[in-house]
Amino acid sequence: MTAAGSSEGQGEGLDDLLAIASGAAELAKPGEMIEAYAMRARQTEVRAYEGEVESLSSSDSAGIGIRVVVGGCQGFAHAASLDAEVVKETLAEARDNASFATPDEHVTLAVPDGVHAGALDLFDEGLTELQMDEKVRMAIELERMVRDGDPRVRQVPSADYEDASLQAAVVTSTGIQAATRRTGCHLSVSAIAGELGGSHTGVGFSVGRGPGDLSPERAAADAIERATRLLGAKKARSGSLVVVFDPRVVSTILGVLSAAFSGEAVTKGRSLFAGRVGEQVALGSVTIVDDPTDIRAYGASPYDAEGLASRRNLLVKDGILQGFVFDTVSARRAGVASTASAVRGGYASTPVAGCRALSLMPGSLDAEAILREVGEGLYVQSVTGVHSGVNPVSGDFSVGAVGLMVSGGELAQPVREVTVASTLQRMLTSVVAIGSDVEWLPGIAAGQTLAIGGMTLSGT
Secondary structure, three states, X not given: OEEOOOOOOOOOOXXXXXXXXXXXHOOOOOOEEEEEEEEEEEEEEEEEEOOEEEEEEEEEEEEEEEEEEEOOEEEEEEEOOXXXXXXXXXXXXXXXXXXXXOOOOOOOOOOOOOOOOOOOOOOOHHHHHOOHHHHHHHHHHHHHHHHHHOOOEEXXXXXXXXXXXXXXXXXXXXXXXXXXXXXXXXXXXXXXXXXXXXXXXXXXXXXXXXXXXXXXXXHHHHHHHHHHOOOOOEOOOOEEEEEEEOHHHHHHHHHHHHHHHEHHXXXXXXXXXXXXXXXXXXXXXXXXXXXXXXXXXXXXXXXXOOOOEOOOEEEEXXXXXXXXXXXXXXXXXXXXXXXXXXXXXXXXXXXEEOOOOEEEOOOOEOHHHHHHHHOOEEEEEEEEOHHHHEOOOOOEEEEEEEEEEEEOOEEEEEEEEEEEEEEHHHHHOOEEEEEOOOEEOOOOEEEOOEEEEEEEEEOO
């Protein structure tokens, strides 16, 4: 978000969003606090199949969410409209809801804390100028590249182009006034190689802020390689070994682990890190940060969802747990200051504490060098069952996996239908190598090649 009155990040539509949100916040009565979050979004999705457009959707949405806090009671209401009368009705509904809420001494709204937001360029004008026929062309061309790219590819189930642009403003009667805009787009394609019964799927991506960042060639080549290198996959022997995780898998694992860094979860005892600040929770080579000021991150923003200036939050340094991420309410419950880590799903939801740009500090080795250092082990290309098999409270970790054995420091026999297991606590203290190949994809966490020792492989 950008502070009101600044030209950085301002564009057509932001000024009126600020005006709408300000108009609602200014109606606060004595002893009452109001927060108004106004938003506009535009999304496009194109799917190609066998050289034709299988589906196409383009949508525009707008709405406002209003929180009213009075006497420790919070009321919330939202509406899918920015019409002045609808905004007034939404405010009245939020007030009415507050009258039925249970008082909580910790419930309040954010106030300016003196931290100034940095200027982040997150909006690509090229995306707003891109015509629909060009978006369609990219999806169809991507599907063709994969279909014709390798004779072992038997089917291309989907080839997609997607984009989104967002404008949002949050204003409170406590002095917060901020606005932001950002864009994002990506290409994704899946390829199936081999015959039925012995087929394998690979998915390729290319992502960016605008169309100039996208590479259909890279996405196609990625999908083809990931599908074809699994041909002939067999079950592997059970045992204990080093597991090398693909960057995308690491991003997924960090996304689940992020819940353990939530101040809200910690105050409720729902984190494997609860009560452990200052303790060694990982190997000394492990440093974990949540940095929404990093423009490579797709959760990047100058401000959090409550309008406080984003900042880099150091969570684990050299293996020592430093702290957690907090929004205003969870910070009051914990007796600390907000880390400007409020997130929300849009105007229809209230803010909560959460990570937005989680990452491991990179090591010095690329993927090939890590494989050579490991020598023997398993390279995991993709996993299943993450959200049921990884528990950020207990730390239990058990997921289905496909990938390739590592032999002599190189990728070797492909494997399928195996399970890798450990605990998050043990994994953090058993890191063999952290890759330098940091990769950001849509989501809240980056990934890079990561080798973990002493994991259990269940196969034959």
